[in-house]
Amino acid sequence: MRLALLASAAVLAFAASSARAEEGMWTFDNFPIARANQTLGTNIDQAFLDRVRLSSVKFGGCSAGVVSGQGLVMTNNHCVATCVANLSTPQVNYAETGFTPKSREEELKCPGASAEILTDISDVTERMRKAGEGLEGQAFTQARDAEAGRIETEACGDDAKVRCQVVSLYRGGQFKLYKFRKYDDVRLAWAPEDRAATFGGDLDNFSFPRFAIDAAFIRLYEDGRPVETPIHFAWNADKPTEGEAVFVSGNPGATQRLLTMDQLATIRDVVLPLDQLIASELRGRLIRYSEEGEEQAFIAMDPIVGLENTYKRGRGRMAALIDPGFMTAKAAGEADFMQRYAAANGDGPDPWGALEAIQPTARELYPAMALLEGGTGLGTTSVAGGSQLFAYARTLVRGAQERAKPSDQRLPEFADSRLSGVQSRLFAERPTYPELEQIRLEWWLSKTREWLTVDNPYVATLLGKDSPEGLSARLVESTKLADPAVRRALWEGGLAAVQASTDPMIRYALAVDADARAVRAEWEEKVQAPTDRASEELATARFAAYGDSVYPDATGTLRLTYGLVEGSDVPGQRFSAFTTFAGLWDRATGAEPFAVAPKLLAAKDRIDPNAVMDMAVSTDTIGGSSGSPAINARGQIIGANFDSTVLTQRNAYGYDRAVNRSVIVTTQAVTVALRDVYGMDHLVEELGVSQ
Amino acid sequence: MRLALLASAAVLAFAASSARAEEGMWTFDNFPIARANQTLGTNIDQAFLDRVRLSSVKFGGCSAGVVSGQGLVMTNNHCVATCVANLSTPQVNYAETGFTPKSREEELKCPGASAEILTDISDVTERMRKAGEGLEGQAFTQARDAEAGRIETEACGDDAKVRCQVVSLYRGGQFKLYKFRKYDDVRLAWAPEDRAATFGGDLDNFSFPRFAIDAAFIRLYEDGRPVETPIHFAWNADKPTEGEAVFVSGNPGATQRLLTMDQLATIRDVVLPLDQLIASELRGRLIRYSEEGEEQAFIAMDPIVGLENTYKRGRGRMAALIDPGFMTAKAAGEADFMQRYAAANGDGPDPWGALEAIQPTARELYPAMALLEGGTGLGTTSVAGGSQLFAYARTLVRGAQERAKPSDQRLPEFADSRLSGVQSRLFAERPTYPELEQIRLEWWLSKTREWLTVDNPYVATLLGKDSPEGLSARLVESTKLADPAVRRALWEGGLAAVQASTDPMIRYALAVDADARAVRAEWEEKVQAPTDRASEELATARFAAYGDSVYPDATGTLRLTYGLVEGSDVPGQRFSAFTTFAGLWDRATGAEPFAVAPKLLAAKDRIDPNAVMDMAVSTDTIGGSSGSPAINARGQIIGANFDSTVLTQRNAYGYDRAVNRSVIVTTQAVTVALRDVYGMDHLVEELGVSQ
Structure with a gap:
């Protein structure tokens, strides 16, 4: 150990030790309710957490949120890109045109896609520990892998509608059994023109200000019918407020914060x-x-x-x-x-x-x-x-x-x-x-x-x-x-x-x-x-x-993070909290990747220029959080997380409050797109937006 | 200064301080004759150094050596690659066929190429120091650049046959005026099939054992005639000996050994x-x-x-x-x-x-x-x-x-x-x-x-x-x-x-x-x-x-380095000192980049399988040293440096005796190629090889 060498270094607060302020990708069974309420001035409770969890969806490597009682789920457009590509040909290219079915019957199945909702968490740390006791090397990993398989099979059996997974948290500090309700028939319900979702391309990726409608809808089906989802997020199409509290519920893929x-x-x-x-x-x-x-x-x-x-x-x-x-x-x-x-x-x-x-x-x-x-x-x-x-x-x-x-x-x-x-x-x-x-x-x-x-x-x-x-x-x-x-x-x-x-x-x-x-x-x-x-x-x-003021590294499983709608003023990253459609028209040059998508451009006159497109939030997210529902303190969905700034990428190794900003497409922008651009009236109605 | 921090570190010999053993890319006016003789068991003197210097050629970003009295110069094939490409078309592709003129009249001019020989070195440190005195920032660099230009013009005037260059050595520790005799008409006299020079391609590049005849000849011309070069290296086509002393004279491009x-x-x-x-x-x-x-x-x-x-x-x-x-x-x-x-x-x-x-x-x-x-x-x-x-x-x-x-x-x-x-x-x-x-x-x-x-x-x-x-x-x-x-x-x-x-x-x-x-x-x-x-x-x-037991960082100007013919036995780099044509036939698979060049393959029966192709030497070389004549203690040329191992690349920052190996194509291999493969009898005769 190199204590002598490091003893003189100033002791700063950091992710490696215990979390402060908005830091943390928390599991739902160890969420710091009191601290979050204190930091944000909110009043959430366990019922809030349960509702959020049961409205949150894992979709491939992405996250998503249920937004209606008929299995409608919002995620990012980039999360359905493979589905769109699989459904497209050079002749009928939905990435170019957007995918805009006029009714549920026209929704198309995403090949190979599935979605799931986390229904139960239980502790299996003791069983897993015992399985590895006294073993070393490959014998150790094999014995533990085998025990995880046994636990999963015991809990889920042959039921094709559920999935069980033993999750290693805190790099082996805890083992939890996660049980999911699984949906193998996922259909594409709406995707915008790809360019509307990717305006600015690789150049604007991982940055803010941002002018991207990176949202899409899928729908969960079972037995050929939309799934009934009585528990879901209420759609809030209002303009967000600077400084307001935001919760982001999703499946951040992997962090390495606990590494030496x-x-x-x-x-x-x-x-x-x-x-x-x-x-x-x-x-x-x-x-x-x-x-x-x-x-x-x-x-x-x-x-x-x-x-x-x-x-x-x-x-x-x-x-x-x-x-x-x-x-x-x-x-x-x-x-x-x-x-x-x-x-x-x-x-x-x-x-x-x-x-x-x-x-x-x-x-x-x-x-x-x-x-x-x-x-x-x-x-x-x-x-x-x-x-x-x-x-x-x-x-x-x-x-x-x-x-x-x-x-x-x-x-x-x-x-x-x-x-x-x-x-x-x-x-x-x-x-x-x-x-x-x-x-x-x-x-x-x-x-x-x-x-x-x-x-x-x-x-x-x-x-x-x-x-x-x-x-x-x-x-x-x-x-x-x-x-x-x-x-x-x-x-x-x-x-x-x-x-x-x-x-x-x-x-x-x-x-x-x-x-x-x-x-x-x-x-x-x-x-x-x-x-x-x-x-x-x-x-x-x-x-x-x-x-328990520490949280585990991200493992692609469901977490809740919280923060504030906020701009940034650090060198190399200066911006206010929101972008508007007016900003999009300003940034457009007509040349790729700064050409506005044709249908979006054609709707310019119908769109309120002051409507908010995207916003920056101090929540703690990382790859895998894409598509995560952004929720206000009343449990309403106000956006979908789709990115974070390039300076935020350090959050693989530690949360840095000064620079950490998630980038979120607002429900206001999605509402504008559905209603004013793509004519998705049946979805607007399903979401309960007053026309 | 971080003396306190570093004071406890063990003090090892290293390039940053003073040179030991075979280390050093020495200028010709500060070559450690006594130490080299002691290390190598040789007996070289100032006359040796002068002859070597006047037989050494700078050719673009490469090095080369004069090998006959009629301006014939050996360098690497990769040093003439641009010339070969410029003289080739997809239809008449000398890279594919080799370039094999049957007489001097068929030698072709390399577009834009020039070559030069270092004739004088003088000290201008004082003038350069004075020019920058009391100045800071851009004023400092501009005043010094201007003074260098003045010194060069004063010394060389309008004479198109000479070039003067103020060289900064030891990162500003010394300034020397180098005067070169310049030749603007350089013709290609022989190049092998490119594949004979690049056998193993990128995969074998920077490695040993190696099976590449990376050699070519150019000839210096003036007024339409070959230049008379009474001072030149004698050609030695004998098999080299393990452990023998080798001097490499060339223009290593840039090292960063004196950096903090x-x-x-x-x-x-x-x-x-x-x-x-x-x-x-x-x-x-x-x-x-x-x-x-x-x-x-x-x-x-x-x-x-x-x-x-x-x-x-x-x-x-x-x-x-x-x-x-x-x-x-x-x-x-x-x-x-x-x-x-x-x-x-x-x-x-x-x-x-x-x-x-x-x-x-x-x-x-x-x-x-x-x-x-x-x-x-x-x-x-x-x-x-x-x-x-x-x-x-x-x-x-x-x-x-x-x-x-x-x-x-x-x-x-x-x-x-x-x-x-x-x-x-x-x-x-x-x-x-x-x-x-x-x-x-x-x-x-x-x-x-x-x-x-x-x-x-x-x-x-x-x-x-x-x-x-x-x-x-x-x-x-x-x-x-x-x-x-x-x-x-x-x-x-x-x-x-x-x-x-x-x-x-x-x-x-x-x-x-x-x-x-x-x-x-x-x-x-x-x-x-x-x-x-x-x-x-x-x-x-x-x-x-x-x-003066320190030598300057490489600056693309003429240096002399010395070492021993030697294999290597460190992890990741184990080999004996030589490769032979027999080894080439063994390594060949018939598939690129391990296909033997057609003309070389066709000559297989005429080639002594035990003739040495390439050798490893502990000399201190780096990019720019390509084509450097490798010389024995009698001043005879025995090869041309063309590479070093990938482990040797650390020598940008410091010479590491344990791993440092230059890779040299032998004059024996070149003689075989000229005589037994490419029918270059007039060159064989010019080199004085007994047929």
Whole structure:
């Protein structure tokens, strides 16, 4: 432990220790009601929390909120972008025109999409602790994964309408069983023209002022009918007020606030550079590809937007990790915790030392783990460059191998409790674009060879004497996995069918599987398991030192955060709290990405120029919070969170009140769009807006 | 000063203080003869040094050595790649076939190329010091630039056959006047098939073992005839010996070994990330472009190779800056120097503190400076994405503006003493590829907008309401600057012609010039000038502390380094000292980049499989050392330096004996290529090789 070194650093309040003011992505079962009311001058209670929770929806990697009694749900347009792309062709391109069904009957099913609502939370910490007792390395992670699978199966059984998930909170400090009501038929009810949602494009992304109507509606269906949702948010189309209290309820994806300084250095030095450098090259390949023709532009649009979003977020995170002021405050928070820990534990175990000792291995293994297996929980690099066809093949290969074992001996993503989710993603009807697939695979093979080096044995397996260009082209050209029926047959045929398959992508996934599993096993043994162990010790110590005034790192599960409608006046980020349609007309240049969407522009005369489009709020949000309902103190929905500023990206590592601003599209702007631009009268009526 | 903080760090030997063993890129007027002889067991003397110096050639950004009495010069194939590309078309592609003239008459002039030999060195430190006395900021840099221009003009006058250059050594610790004999007619005498020189491509680049014949010959001409060169290296085609002494004489481009830890942190956190991230995107754009067709592949080849080389070097450098062991040793070297400085200077000025105080500004200004003006001396980003057409336009615009002023009031690159070099580059006949130009400009405009942000006033000037795609396409399509006659007319027409020009690229360069000059002025005022001041203080203190056992950072001027033929046995880099042709046949897979060049492969039966291709040597080299003659203790040439391993890239910041290895193509391999593969009998005879 480096107490001596840090003892002299000033002790500043920081996320690493205990939360203050608006900080915190709180679980619903440990929300600081009193503190929030005191900070905001509100008067919320447990009933408020329950209503908000039951009106909050998890939708893929996004969040959403129920806004009517007939299953109508608001989220961001960018959260339905994949659905829109899947429903579109270059000829009928809803991204360009918007999707504006004139009745419920015209609402279209989003392929492979599902949504769920969190209905129950219970504590399973003891069971999980016991399962790992006395074990080390991979045996430890496997025993715990198996126990989680058992708990989930016991609680949810075979019921296709519910999903159970054991959630690790506080990096192993607590384990909770979350139970969700699940909806597998999700239909698109409205999406604006994409340009209305993305005005300013990548340039305005992660910034404010902002002029984007990044909202869309989906509807939950069951048995072919809209789901009855008596508990839902009331729609408030009024102008918001500066300084008013806002609650944001959603599923922030991942934060790393509880990581030690040593762990953060690994992200700064190894994880972000790899992720960002190779993403930047893919970006270049896709941009050039998109310029080759109109169809190419159509195909590349959605991937480029997603990539640029992740990349820009990475730049914001890197900026935080090299900001001396920010990192000094983080270090001070750690020093404070170290001192309390030392006072309480004397010469006990040294979790900081244990984590420090893991870092050289983590740094060494990260490239292979990220490129061959993905899912380190640290970075954004995904296996096979995000190729859908390879993902199908790997799922089929591993699914067959794993299902041949008892559930508790499988890779955790194939435990019985998770199979229905795997299947619905695998069988979904989605278009596949061979050129895009080929670009992704070629890039991935080329970057893997580059980062692991050409003489690496894994690379020898991946490529043999082939080239990334040749191999990727051959695999994409000859595989039949784009056909859902082929995938279904292979899944249902099990291991025998997979092993007998002559599909080249299946053969390839089989050939590289042992290497990828070996990389993962080494990572779990040498990095993940000892990290989990040490993090658990830190979590226990953190409760002892700071009580329940700490909140867990984000894990993609439901959280509630609160804050105030507020502008910003720090260097590099000066703005007032609101933007209006008048501001949009001012910023428009007519050239992309500052051209106003045609239908929106055509409605200019009908739109109140003073209506508020977007607003900035000091709530604590991060990727995954997209689409989160923004709620006032009366429980009415007043907007949907869709972004935060680039300076806010530091909130992966700590909440910084001075710069932290979520960006929210207002219900006022959405009402204007529905009523004055897109003629969605039946939705306006359903929302109860007086016309 | 942070003496207290660093005092406890172990004091290790390091480049920052005084040089040991084989370390050092020594100037010829301060070469440690005795120490080299002692280390190597050799017996060289001043006459050896003089002969080596007068046989050493600077060729563009590369190095080379005279190898016959008729002006024949050996360098690397990659140093003539641009020449080969300029002489080639998709139909007659010398990169593919090799360039194999059967007599001197068939040797072809390299457009725009020149070569020079260093003939005199004299000290001008006092004059330069006096010129800057009492001045600060831009006044300081301008007064010194002006004095350098005066010194150069006084010494070289109008003589087109000589070039004078005031060289700042030890970051302002010394100023020397270098006088060169200059040759403006350089012809290509031989180049192998490009694949023979680049076997292994980007994957084997910066590595060993290596199987590349990265050598080529040029010949110096004057008045249409080969230049007589009585002083030259004797050709030694024998097999080299492990452990033998090697001297490498060349022009290493730039090192940053004398930088403080604070300055290095700016490179790690700001300079390298910007340079590498945007280069990676350009790489992606160019790779995809190269896949669009055969002509595109031809056009993109040379730019991709250059870009990948710079990028991989950047990765090696970043690896050093995040290597705790390496950086601890650097810090220890600084701590030792600080202690000596404090002992000698007491409460005197604090150059470390001054440099630390500059870093926030350097970090803030670097993106604009790098993107709009280039040439920070820190990074690799160049203005306009390396567009040749924009470079012509800027040279014409600034050349006209600056030539209207007295020489000593101009931007230094347009001082009288430098105009002939500017002109010969500007008037050279080189092909221009519009699609490549458009890609470069689009990428540059897009990255500048991204990194400076869309609302930055410089970006407003650069783009107005235009898009990077539209503006770049229009500029490239309509400019006439690809025609050398148009450029010559504008240059000779001076300011009036430039201002009257309707060429869109000229209009554009005029429109953006004030902003770029403002960025440069701010950089010089707030970063460059105070950095120069503080660095000079450190240089003086370094001489006081360590005497002349220190050598200056590389500056692209002639240096001599020495070492031993030696393999390596550190983790991540294990190899013996030599590779042979037998090894090449083993490594070949038949697939790019591991396919053997056709002519080389066809000669397999004629080639001694045990002939040595490449060797590893512990000499201290860096980019710019490419093509440097490798010489044995008898002054015979035994190879040409062409690379170093990726671990060696840390030598930008410090020489690390354990890992530092230069990679050298042997004269034995070149002899094999000339005689057994390419039928260059007249060259074999000229080199005096017994057939």
